[in-house]
Amino acid sequence: MSIHKLYRNDGRSRVSIITRADEAKIVSLLNNGTCSNRKEYFPDVADLVEVLVDTGMRLSEALELRYADVKFDDNLIAVRMGMSYKCRRVPMTKRVAAILKRRQEINQQKPFNLTAYQIERAWAWARAQIWVNGNPSLVLYSLRRTCVCRLVSAGVALDIVEEWLLCNRNKGYRRLAPLTSHLLTKAAEMLENSANTEL
Numbered sequence: 001m002s003i004h005k006l007y008r009n010d011g012r013s014r015v016s017i018i019t020r021a022d023e024a025k026i027v028s029l030l031n032n033g034t035c036s037n038r039k040e041y042f043p044d045v046a047d048l049v050e051v052l053v054d055t056g057m058r059l060s061e062a063l064e065l066r067y068a069d070v071k072f073d074d075n076l077i078a079v080r081m082g083m084s085y086k087c088r089r090v091p092m093t094k095r096v097a098a099i100l101k102r103r104q105e106i107n108q109q110k111p112f113n114l115t116a117y118q119i120e121r122a123w124a125w126a127r128a129q130i131w132v133n134g135n136p137s138l139v140l141y142s143l144r145r146t147c148v149c150r151l152v153s154a155g156v157a158l159d160i161v162e163e164w165l166l167c168n169r170n171k172g173y174r175r176l177a178p179l180t181s182h183l184l185t186k187a188a189e190m191l192e193n194s195a196n197t198e199l
Contacts, residue, residue, distance in 0.1 A: 016137040018146045026126045045122035054093045056147030056165040091188035154194035156187045
């Protein structure tokens with residue numbers, strides 16, 4: 001199964017936004033060792049879910065991430081853009097930093113060694129535990145969309161959201177100066193501070 005197929009819903013239905021309550025349920029299910037159908041890699045997927053929803057990274061970006069690109073001192077991740085040497089900076093919430101530091105003790109090279117099949121199996125299983133029909137519109141891409149919505153709801157300026165997630169579709173868009181690390185980390189703090197909201 002390709003990452004593209006796993007991450008998108010191929011236009012068949014609207015992509016859902018995940019609530020914090022449902023996010024917590026999914027993570028809890030994946031981490032719950034007493035569930036009979038749970039596989040040994042499900043907790044790894046639980047960590048991945050939390051990292052994706054807090055960073056807005058694409059699945060391929062998270063799976064290709066190396067610790068050489070994680071700057072814990074600056075609280076930033078350098079996300080490489082395709083085959084080029086260019087990268088964008090993504091700030092880490094405290095939760096993401098804690099997950100990546102913990103996982104580094106297991107693997108010094110990269111945080112996630114999961115296959116698309118494993119991720120799909122874990123996601124589909126957890127999703128089916130919460131909704132009888134599996135809610136087909138709740139795909140992994142929902143986590144990226146949710147990150148955008150949470151940032152906007154937290155009051156983060158749209159130009160910062162666009163640069164953080166590189167989601168501006170206007171080819172004529174050019175920032176006169178790159179965002180400072182302070183603005184990015186401040187946006188991550190705003191996201192953390194909004195954790196008590198419903199979205």
